[in-house]
Ligand SMILES: Nc1ncnc2c1ncn2[C@@H]1O[C@H](COP(=O)(O)OP(=O)(O)OP(=O)(O)O)[C@@H](O)[C@H]1O
């Protein structure tokens with residue numbers, strides 16, 4: 168079963184006639200990593216919001232087309248139904264931080280799923296170790312640098328081992344050493360069958376993970392497939 172199927176997706180924001188997405192088709196299979204690049208304002212974040220079910224359930228506007236996550240319609244799933252199978256790193260992660268410490272922030276989603284405290288602690292300390300974040304664990308997420316914040320957002324998004332990881336400009340702004348740790352961790356998840364939707368500005372070649380399978384260009388509301396070299 169495909170992880171994500173988007174078919175004929177059209178969307179315009181409320182009060183705007185511009186079709187930000189104008190007939191987008193995208194299918195992502197288990198273990199597949201797809202990058203969507205394109206110009207600023209091209210609709211990458213909007214596409215991530217569709218994949219994350221936030222459009223059409225939380226952001227209104229003119230939406231049509233078929234969107235399914237793990238075989239289920241996103242309109243029916245909504246963000247809470249989808250939270251089990253997706254991990255979403257937003258382009259501006261500072262708005263997503265609500266807990267007093269980094270450790271609590273990463274644990275938050277797991278605790279909400281009703282996991283035992285020992286399981287939560289094990290998963291959180293595991294991801295903190297693997298991403299080399301030990302010195303951040305007790306810090307206040309609102310007092311971190313942009314790169315540190317992004318790392319916390321990535322850890323929070325992957326700690327529950329989602330089937331689809333959505334990274335909206337999430338690989339930019341990380342130190343090279345942290346970036347290498349993140350890419351290694353994501354690569355292991357990919358080998359375990361996780362799929363990836365990676366939005367990045369066009370031309371940021373440095374941000375391309377070596378394990379990318381496909382690259383698409385989002386421009387003028389349309390997605391054009393490119394084959395990776
Ligand atoms: N909440 C909103 N209300 C109205 N228009 C919006 C809203 N969010 C985005 N847009 C518009 O939709 C278009 C696509 O924006 P989007 O953020 O999806 O592009 P992007 O490719 O992610 O850009 P960037 O590379 O700058 O992150 C832009 O013209 C933007 O101004």
Ligand SMILES: [Mg+2]
Pocket residue numbers: 211212213258335
């Ligand atoms: Mg964006």
